[in-house]
Amino acid sequence: MIHLYAAPTTNGIRAKVTLDECGLEYELHRVDMQAGEHKTPEYLTMNPMGMTPVLVDEDGPDGKQITTPQSIAIMFYLAEKVGKFIPTDPVARAAFWDPMMNATTDVGPTYGAISFIGRMAEPHDPTRDAFIGRLHENYQVWDGFLANRNFCTGDDITICDFALFGIHARTTMIIPQALEGSPNLARWATMMNERPTVQKGLNFDG
Ligand SMILES: N[C@@H](CCC(=O)N[C@@H](CS)C(=O)NCC(=O)O)C(=O)O
Structure with a gap:
């Protein structure tokens, strides 16, 4: 399963839209940034920068779990996973x-x-x-x-x-x-x- 930790911000929207466009199944964990949920010790283990979004794919490369902060990295990761949305020509x-x-x-x-x-x-x-x-x-x-x-x-x-x-x-x-x-x-x-x-x-x- 893929997990997306995000809020409806610029970077959160681009990550979530990419997931939906890729047609991948995922669970959304909406982060309440006003309540500081992106600064908790648990959250900081996923992204020490304390920023959203973060993507966790339990079934990453070689079947291993990967954790990816950075919305641009998330978009590339997902697009490469499904082989769409990055030109090959x-x-x-x-x-x-x-x-x-x-x-x-x-x-x-x-x-x-x-x-x-x-x-x-x-x-x-x-x-x-x-x-x-x-x-x-x-x-x-x-x-x-x-x-x-x-x-x-x-x-x-x-x-x-x-x-x-x-x-x-x-x-x-x-x-x-x-x-x-x-x-x-x-x-x-x-x-x-x-x-x-x-x-x-x-x-x-x-
Ligand atoms: N380069 C990062 C930037 C992430 C970022 O700035 N996230 C904002 C929300 S859009 C955030 O978490 N801000 C909280 C903070 O700066 O403490 C990315 O593209 O994911």
């Missing part, structure tokens, strides 16, 4: 890396900084606004990417779509102004939201 694979890294190491952390500042006891508004401006610029670039493609890296859906979708879903709820003026991104998000597996992935309430 060399041309498509070469085109995959830039958007994949952009979504996960540029857009994701920019969103993360805004979220972090928002949770501070005394948020510094100019810094938050600067990051919101940067996030808006990131999404404008993505809007250009998606003018010529159906999915994030080309014609086929990949884990990059699941990665960006988690960030986009949370942006829609918390910082919608960062998405202004991006019609291609909006079309892509609508298409993603219409997938039953994505809807299942968004559901953390069971």
Whole structure:
């Protein structure tokens, strides 16, 4: 059995959507982050960083249990387990890396900084606004990417779509102004939201 320890955050959503898109059976352990469940001694044995998500696969490689924090590692692990959502054709694979890294190491952390500042006891508004401006610029670039493609890296859906979708879903709820003026991104998000597996992935309430 696979166990996912997660909350409905950007990184939790991308991990859960990937599980549902892969069609794997799993048990969701919803982590109450407000109650500090990701900082308990038991949780820290799975991820000493005290962050969500974490995936535990009791039936990992060679039949051995593996524990994987890091949402990007989780997406790659699951996609490789089912042999889907990572391009194998060399041309498509070469085109995959830039958007994949952009979504996960540029857009994701920019969103993360805004979220972090928002949770501070005394948020510094100019810094938050600067990051919101940067996030808006990131999404404008993505809007250009998606003018010529159906999915994030080309014609086929990949884990990059699941990665960006988690960030986009949370942006829609918390910082919608960062998405202004991006019609291609909006079309892509609508298409993603219409997938039953994505809807299942968004559901953390069971
Ligand atoms: N690089 C990690 C980042 C994980 C992360 O930032 N998780 C957030 C929720 S989206 C978290 O657990 N934050 C709690 C904290 O920072 O204490 C990943 O991609 O999984």
